[in-house]
Every structure is written in C-alpha cells, then in structure tokens.
Amino acid sequence: MTSKRCELPQTGTDWKTLQERLVALGSRDVDWRAGRTAVYVFHPGDDVLAVAKQAYALYQSENALGPMAFPSLKQMEDEVVGMGLSLLHAPEGARGNVTSGGTESILLAVKTCRDAARARGVDAAGAEILLPRSAHPAFDKAAHYLGLRTVRVPVAADLRADVGAMAGAVTAKTVMIVGSAPCFPYGVIDPIAELSELALARDLWLHVDACVGGYFAPFARRNGVPVPPFDFELAGVRSMSADLHKYGYAAKGASTVFHRSEEQWRHQVFEFDAWPAGGMSTPTMAGTRPGGAIAAAWAVMNYLGVEGYCAKARQVTDTREKLMAAIARNELLRNHGEPLLGLFSFGSPRLDPFAIWGRMLRRGWFSGLTTEPRGIHLMLSPAHAAVADAYLADLAASVAEVAASGEQAADTKARYA
C-alpha cells in the first residue's frame, strides 16, 4: 500500500480548533493515562509528566548539534551522562552521550566496536555479534546497517543467557558479545558476571543492554532487591545502553550510550570536512539533536533524585510481586522465569495465552506478548499500582472464559507491534 496523498490546507487553522482535533484524534488510542497499557508508555505520575513537558517546551527550539551556541545543552548532556556513569559504576575516564533512544544507543555501540576492531586491523566485514536469543532486535538492525552478522544462541532453562553455549559459539569472526539487564521478553537479567569473564578470557567486547533496566536496577538494588552485578563494575563490560525515556521517566527521544574509556568512545565519533561549510564532528547518528529531549531528561532526573527513583522503583516491584503472586496461585497460569525488576511475562500450562490476551484487550487492557513460550508480557509503571486489583479481577474472568470455551488465538495476534 502506498502512502496516501493529502493536500496541505490552503489556509491555516486556529490553534484552539487544532487542539480539539488533536485530542479527538487520540480518543481511539490506548488509555495509558488510566494505567490500562503495559507497553510503549511509562507513566510515573502526573507531576513527573508535567516536569518533562515543561522542560521540553523550554528547550524545544534549541539544538544540541551546536554546543558552542548552546552551552546550556552541553552542560545538561554532560550532567545527564555523568549521573548515568556514576549510577552504573563507570571508572574514571569513561565517556558517553545522550542519544534519541535505545536503538540509536545500540547502533552506536555496535559501530564503535566495529571501528575499534578495524583500527586493530581486524577485517570487520561479516564480523559477528553473539547474542542470547532474548536480546533486542536493535542489534540485528545495527548489524544489518553496519555490514555485520548476528548469531543468536538459545537461552538456558531459566530463560537467561546460556553462557556455556555462547562460549561454544565464539568464532574467529566474533567481535562483540551481548547480555541484557534485563532482556525485554522475560525481564530476567542475564548472567553478566559470567559473560564478563568470557569477554576477558577471549578478548571480546561485551555490551550490556540495560535499555530498560539501566535507570531502574540501581534503585531496585538500593531498595533491597538482590540485583546481581551487571554494569561497569564488571571489568569485561566495555559499553552499555540505558534508556532515559523508559524507567528514567524522561520525554521520548532520550537514551544514553556509555563507553568504558574515552579512547574507545573516539571510534563512535564521525568527522568530515570535505564540503563547503566547514568541519562537522558528530558523536551520535543525528545531525540536529532535539534540545527538549535533553532538557526533559535533565529536569526529571533532578526532580526525582535517588529518593524519587527509589520510591517509583518500589511501587513497580511491589506491583510486579503482587501480580506474579496471584498468577502463581492460579493453576491455569504460569510465570516465566524469575524477573526482579519491572517487566515480566506469564503463560499457561493448558490454555492459549493469546486467547486470554484477546479477552483482556476487549476489557480494555493493552499489553505485549511473548512467543517463546507463548505468553502475556507486562512492562509496569508506577501508575499500575492503582489498577493491579482491577487487572487481576479481569484476568481471572478472562482465564475462566477461555477455560470454558477452549478457544485458541491466531499466531498473527502476536504481531501487535
């Protein structure tokens, strides 16, 4: 299907009318404000959303492509990166950037690894990235864009990366290995300490994808959750990705990529001057970089502080534990693995989870799915604490309906994205 042509209106429309139309356009969207959605949106509470929105608006025209023109944004980016580096135990001399999202952070980590390998004289064409089966597709996208290959290794019975199997899959072409903290499908944290040992033993670049956990796990740990080591405190970890627009509760368009050393980071930068408008040096993919996204991240981090993030993390892990406990008590349902943070998935030993998902959708609950094994996927926000009981009541009703009808759902429903 081609894109439909649509005429630009000949004359303009006043803002009030447009605002009404914008609100009306959203009326068919998922109701995330009421906590009915457990994917795509992170709802930390109206106060935090307001801070992000106002900070974004203050800097929406400013452009982080020009740090000389906008020392404000340079300072905010440096401070955001600095806070991330210290939360993730980076050593002195580490360096990072704010990017547009997890995908860009991962793309840049892969590009940096590739170019560092090239600088050592390695032929990077067709070089391999070794991933657990549960790692995010952004690595495959990066490999596709950058002329590398990915090799996915099945996860262990506990749904975490199988480090022994990954060690056995290392070849002369392997340049990067990946672990997730946590992985998206199951919310479990891969054994990063063992991956770090493997990386050191075989001189490989270990990237830890903490896109969804980087601004959550440090606070859950302060709350007493037994989060295992997963960051730069492990010597084999060379780079990390951590999304501000997930559990950092920043406005969308904000993530961070971190490197263990400045020397390593240099391979991330692209420099060019063979055109008529002077030299251009950009550390990230974008040219123009939205000041609003950086300002919103800076403002939310300073608004919440460690105490604010810890309180939000507590709400989320309490809600996850409550949901998982109720699911464990229902013999028609089964939790997948042992997630410790804000996302988890569950299925059923007898019923088709996609059929249950369909019933929940009709009741107004929008969430993700897993396919290996089939399951319902929930990525929780602080706002879900208030609706957990209602969710569980609807879940019990949906399970009973599917048990009574024996209904199966079509696989295609997994393609909700």
Ligand SMILES: *Cc1c(COP(=O)(O)O)cnc(C)c1O
């Ligand atoms: C969300 C996510 C990504 C990708 O981040 P985007 O911001 O959606 O590009 C990568 N890895 C994990 C584990 C994620 O949860």
